[in-house]
Amino acid sequence: MYRPEIKVVDCTIRDGGLTNNSHFEVEVVRDVYRAACEAGVDYVELGYRNSKKMFSVDEFGAWRFCDEDMLRRATDGIDPRETKLSIMQDAHKAEADDILPKEKSVVDMIRVATYVRDVDKAIWLANNATDKGYECTINIMAISHEGSPMLDEALQQFEAETKAKAVYVVDSFGALYSETVHYLVEKYQMYIKTKEIGVHFHNNQQLAFANTIEGIIKGANFVDGTLYGLGRAAGNCPLELLLGFLKNPKFNLVPILDVIGRRIIPLRNEIEWGYMVPFMLSGILDRHPQTAMKWVEGGGPDKHDYVKFYEMISEDPEQ
Amino acid sequence: MYRPEIKVVDCTIRDGGLTNNSHFEVEVVRDVYRAACEAGVDYVELGYRNSKKMFSVDEFGAWRFCDEDMLRRATDGIDPRETKLSIMQDAHKAEADDILPKEKSVVDMIRVATYVRDVDKAIWLANNATDKGYECTINIMAISHEGSPMLDEALQQFEAETKAKAVYVVDSFGALYSETVHYLVEKYQMYIKTKEIGVHFHNNQQLAFANTIEGIIKGANFVDGTLYGLGRAAGNCPLELLLGFLKNPKFNLVPILDVIGRRIIPLRNEIEWGYMVPFMLSGILDRHPQTAMKWVEGGGPDKHDYVKFYEMISEDPEQ
Secondary structure (H helix, E strand, O other), rough: OOOOOOEEOOHHHHHOOOOOOOOOHHHHHHHHHHHHHHHHOOOEEEOOOOOOOOOOOOOOOOOHHOOOOHHHHOOOOOOOOOOEEEEEEEEEOHHHHHHHHHHHHHOOEEEEEEEEHHHHHHHHHHHHHHHHEEEEEEEOHHHHHHHOOOHHHHHHHHHHHHOOOOEEEEEOOOOOOOOHHHHHHHHHHHOOOOOOOEEEEEOOOHHHHHHHHHHHHHHOEEEEEHHHHHHOOOOEOOOHHHHHHHOOOOOOOOOHHHHHHHHHHHHHOOOOOOOOHHHHHHHHHOOOOHHHHHHHHHOOOOOOOHHHHHHHHHHHHOO | OOOOOOEEEEEEHHOOOOOOEEEEEEEHHHHHHHHHHHHOOOOOEEEEEEOOOOOOOOOOOHOOOOOOOHHHHHHHHOOOOOEEEEEEEEEOOOOOOOOOOHHHHHEEEEEEEEHHHHHHHHHHHHHHHHHOOOOOEEOOHHHOOOOHHHHHHHHHHHHHHHOOOOOEEEOOOOOOOHHHHHHHHHHHHHHHHOOOEEEEEEOOOOOHHHHHHHHHHHHEEEEEEHHOOOOOOEOOOOOOHHHHHOOOOOOOHHHHHHHHHHHHHHHHHHHOOOOHHHHHHHHHHHOOHHHHHHHHHHHHOOOOOHHHHHHHHOOOOOO
């Protein structure tokens, strides 16, 4: 028995872009887009529309900016079926003026990623999106570092002051367990009455898929995944697991399996992601994965000296 | 707040032995044993004591048989602290006569792995173990393929006819979700009144750790893990995640991190385990991982043609 309200968002290219500064070949993006459309995924997110004033166009690839012409190159000639196109704006790194009126854009949905402290910037961008005719969500990052009363106040504001379709729990650090997922979804439900709740989890503790299920059980109806879990550090909830779990007969796993084998597996020659001890320790200690990523990318003879890494991260004054 | 009744079993060498026919160097086994003892793990399982009549001593390594002299070589000179030594017997592949009286053995616990159909063989071996002075558990394998009324009857028998300390839910195929874990632990609790319930999960769907937590939440007090998830196909619940989650101050993560880096990571040069699409599909379809293992080990140009694998396994008459 399935819940037709559940909407699956594939954010392989957007979140995966944090592993490679959003440098994906257009053909890879096209194949991911096509597979998501054929699989019946509800939304496919092809990148950020962040500000070129804040990100260097030399350093970052096209999918950090998602100009309309690039999005058309990624999607032209592909039948979207029921799949909608999403992009993300970071509340503190994006501009309202970069968003065209909906009728001039191929984009259907804009997701605004924000920290609780940037609540008013997020509302500004969310209202800019909905006023211009887009669907919108608000994704509260680093949720494991947020507590009452600031989070409660932000939730009240998002409920009262925006027309977002959903407000997300985003476990940026892969630190949540099922009980904390339950707690947070229930807290959101105290304030979010006219919108859906979304969940987006990272896999530091191999809990991204499990926590997504727990979110669904508690009533979250927007759920994120990426192909083969592609994403920064330990990565994300694998989309293929999510589709395997959901019972909606509209989903078709075959195009997803195909594109993983052809397009995602080869990326492993350039990008290292997935469960590793340093990312696990970041998750357990509820830290940003940056230190662990540097450790892993640095390689060297100490790469697997996990005790040394543990001592270093435990003493990190940024705790 | 921790539950002191929870007992952690490291079965790295025993379950990991299914990846390499139990061929581990003695020094690796010693280091795993030492780390488990230093970490405060309650039990460490160093292999099977299966029958040399049913397993070739040429093909299988020492840890498939766990002769007493080998166990002594693995443990001599190492302070066990509070850690007890476990071995496993397969109900249909082991013999009661291979078990010495406890006072002549270094073993503390014998775990009997069984299918429901072998309930009476399992009881025979379990009673042999407890009669000879050992602790004992009964581990019901392939639980996702077992239903009422046979499972209920087996549970009644294990409760009434054995002195086992625990009866385990063993998700051999990595097919369970949190709701099925809850269902099974509750079913066990209907019958198992004088013993603990144990949980042992496989990671085909990246749910081994998550399901272990769910088992704990429901009251299971015997929980299994392996270092870095070492185990057949997608592997097991990673012990390091489990210790990171449990709050009992007696646990020390440091020796575990150390031995993973020094002894387990290098095994990846010979053994491939962990989350992969073919194992994921086995889990979703609730199949034995054997077909997927052959596919992965076979390598070749089709290795990542997951659509082909999916079609093959979907048509498998062994469904």
